[in-house]
Amino acid sequence: MHDVRTVRNPSLLRLAAASLAGTAIEFYDFYVYGTAAALVLGPLFFPTVSPMAGTLAAFGTFAVGFVARPLGSALFGHIGDRRGRRPVLVASLLLTGTATVAVGCVPTYDTIGVAAPVLLLVLRFLQGLGLGGEWGGAVLLATEHAPPGRRVLWSSFPQIGPPLGFLLANSVVLGLSATLSDAQFASWGWRVPFWGAGVLAAAGLWLRSSLAESPRFLEIDDHARVPLAEVVRGHWRLVLLTAGALAVGYAVFYTVTTWSLAYATERLGVSRPVMLTCVMATVVVTGALTPLPALLGDRYGRRPLCLAGCAGVVLWTFPMVALLATGEPLLMFLGFLGAMLALLMMFAVIAAYLPELYEPRLRCTGAAVGYNLGGVLGGALTPIVATALAEHGGRVPWGVGAYLTAMGLLSLGCFALLPETRPAVAAAPKATPSTG
Known part of the structure; x- marks a missing residue:
């Protein structure tokens, strides 16, 4: 058994750093595709349709990555529950990194015709498959090494990885956008972030090669x-509840970080660098604040933070879309920040919460499948739905606000049906999920 002294163990610090770096690299791979889909993939790979239809088609290939993620969580979850958490981290990173580099090498429609979007679709699927295994392995290594009283804090380090990955991906795109002409960026500049994934993947594999297996x-x-x-047979209701609970987090994140880029640049005439800067600033602030709600989750419980986050989303979605529609950078930033802070209340604690809902022998599969099914519900279709809703509305995309509000209410109801898992406040063992 582990006591509080484990927190001071340098190996736990190294593990947290490696988990953070690994999730940052894998989510860099995933996010750079979303940014490219919002900005350039439509005309390059779907030039025979209208600009709006091209954007929707590009977001369709974006959605395929989310569909693949639950399949990846089932595949890598099997490995994680049978062979250990550590092999999952190495295999998933290798798969995602290879697929991302390959995306940067795919010829466009003008060169190879319909084979171009088909290859894009296949590689996006492989990206999602790898990422589906990443999250479960990373958070379980952090959670299962940490003592019960600090599980949320230590498991929040892998949760900082996605904001860092997004920041890195968009920093590269922003730098290229600022130094290249639109023609150069569309010709070859968009490929550079994908090629950079190879270097990052190699660094991540080196970091993870010395990690110890979960005790x-x-x-x-x-x-x-x-x-x-076993998860489907004995815990199907729990999987569905966690998927529904997490749906709003994905919906908000990809509304802010992916759909808003396309909407503001195409409909409002906001420049690409301005939009990227607004979104990146939002992600920097929320990423830096991640440990704060994690500490609250260790002290007051996981479920109250999740309920508060869902309520915050419900209250803030309409103000967010109104601020976005102004096209003013500061107001857009404030709108995004309010939504992302509400999201942070959930995602800072969820890496400890989901594994605690399952017994140790099944948690790599159960937690990862629920987490990634939430991505399908909330992330896969959100850019497509939001684009369609905004197309048929006025300058202010109220339909997008209504969609996010509905997602918030769905997630609020699902969290209300889930139990608390913090050891100090959990109910009697008969009614409580495993907290081991």
Whole structure:
């Protein structure tokens, strides 16, 4: 068993740093595609349709990555529950990095015709497959090494990885946008961020090569033969509830970071660098603040923070879209920031919360499948739905606000049906999910 002294163990610090770096690299791979889909992939890979239809088609290939993520979580979850959390981190990073580099090498429609979007679709699927395994392995290594009283804090380090990955991806795109002409960026500049993924993946593999296996996994003596089958058979309701609970977080994040780029540049005439700067500033602030709600989650419980975050989204979505429609950088930033801070209340604690809902022998599969199904519900279709709603509205996309509000209410209801898992306040063992 682990006590509070484990927190001071330098190996835990190294593990947290490696988990953070790994999730940052993998989410860099995933986000750079979303940014490219919003800015350039439509005309390059779907030039035979209208600009709006091209954007929707590009967002369709974006959505395929989310569809693949639950499949990846089932595949890598099986490995994580049967063979250990550490192998998952290496294999998922290798797959995602290779697919991302390959995206940067795909010829456009003008060169190879319909084969171009088909290849894009396949590689995006492989990206999602790898990322589906990343999250579960990373957060479980952090959570299962940490003592019960600090699980949320230590598991929040991998959660800082996605904002860092987004910041890195968009910093590269912003730098290229500022130094290249539109023609140069459309010709070859958009490929550079994808090629850079190869260097990052190599660095991530080196960092993860020396990680120790989770001590909690090593204690398990009755590994599930087919973890996914046991999860579906015995915990299907829990999987559906966690997927619905997380849907609003994905919806908000990809509304802010992906759809808003296309909407503001195409409909409002805001320049690409201005929009990227607004979004990046928002992500920097929320990423830096991640440990604060994590500390609250350790002290007051996971569920109250999640309920508060959902309520915040419901209250702020209409002000956010109104501020976005102004096209003013400061007002857009404030709108994005309010929504992302509400999101942060949930995602700072969820890396500890989801694994605690499952017994250790199934949690790599159960937690990852629920997490990534939430991505399908909230992330895959959000840019497509938001684009369609905004197209048929006025200057202020109120339909997008209504959509996000509905997602917030869905997630609020799902969190209300989930139990608390913080050890100090959990109910009797008979009614409480495993907190080991």
